[in-house]
Amino acid sequence: MLDVSYEKKYVATYKEIAIVFVAFSIVLFFLYPKEMLKQQILSEKSNYDLSMLYLKNMLKNDDSNEELMLILARQSLRSGNKDLSFKLLELLHNSKNEETRASAYVLSYQLAKDDYIYLKKQKMIRAEEKQYLELQKIFKTIIKDKLYKEEDVQTLYTEASFLEDTYASQLLVQKLLLKKPQDITLLVDAFYIARKNNENKKAVNYIDKLLALGVENPYKWNEVKFTILLEDYSYADARSLLQKEAENSEYWQFKLATFYLFHKQYQKASDSYMIIFKTKDDFEEKKEIFKRALQTLQGGNKGKDAAQLAYKYENYFFKDSEMRILLLKIYIGANDLQKARELSKRMLKGRNY
Secondary structure, eight states: OHHHHHHHHHHHHHHHHHHHHHHHHHHHHHHHHHHHHHHHHOOOOOHHHHHHHHHHHHHHHHHTHHHHHHHHHHHHHTTTHHEEEEEHHHHHOOOOOHHHHHHHHHHHHHHHHHHHHHHHHHHHHHHHHHHHHHHHHOOOOOOOOOSSOOOOOOOOHHHHHHOHHHHHHHHHHHHHHHHOOTOOHHHHHHHHHHTTTTOOOHHHHHHHHHHHOOSSSHHHHHHHHHHHHHHHOOOHHHHHHHHHHHTTTTHHHHHHHHHHEEEEEEEHHHHHHHHHHOOOOOOOHHHHHHHHHHHHHHHHTTTHHHHHHHHHTHHHHTHHHHHHHHHHHHHHTTTTTTHHHHHHHHHHHHOOO
């Protein structure tokens, strides 16, 4: 009997405690202002478990309060309870409140990236690869649904590079350029991103902006631009670029000559070499360039034009034995026997007109 009586008393005591605890919680919830409780939770820096207990009790009475769920997700993440944080954030992914949804996705990305870094350090390759795909999936949603603020663009741009998301990188770098249109580093990035996305028109546009801003090594950028134009089979644009650059550059004049040769415009190619020829003072340099001009015409079956050009500069090169023989061969090859005879006579007499 004593034992039974003692047992009843023991059970009754626990029931009373439970009732008192529940009653106290309800009274606390209704008497303690919500905003004050939220502020206390947010200001809590060390005892995250206590904060989570407060929030869980509040959510029991107001399970639709997404703001509290978001706070609980943050606190859970800080306290190391990632599972709870992940579950709460998944629920908030479907929030109708855009700001709440955005915050939930950003936190989910941070959580997923922490897991990815951990798996990478542990060299768990398969799990790491799976987590990387999850990261990409979350990030694509953030970008696609614009779940970010303008002040987040720079950070997101860095993450886009980390995830090798060229679509997002291009979108974000364009947003950054709206604020810093003359930032050379951003323009260079934008160029490479456009190239990766095979958007050559945009790539050329970025090169033009870089050149206008006085980027270092303009020859390199014009070279790249020329290559892109050729890739796109934009003959007219490529030619215009070469002609413009060739006006003040021997380097580009040579490239223009090569361009004409490639397109079998032998006379124009020869003319380009002769433009370079006229800028030179050194006899040996002039000689080599003149030979190119003649050989270009010969290669294009324009023997008569080669003979006319040779005859025009016959006096200039007559003293050079190598050139005398070359000129004679050109006359004979063009079947211009009269010029060949006259040159032969001069060579025999050793005369120089």
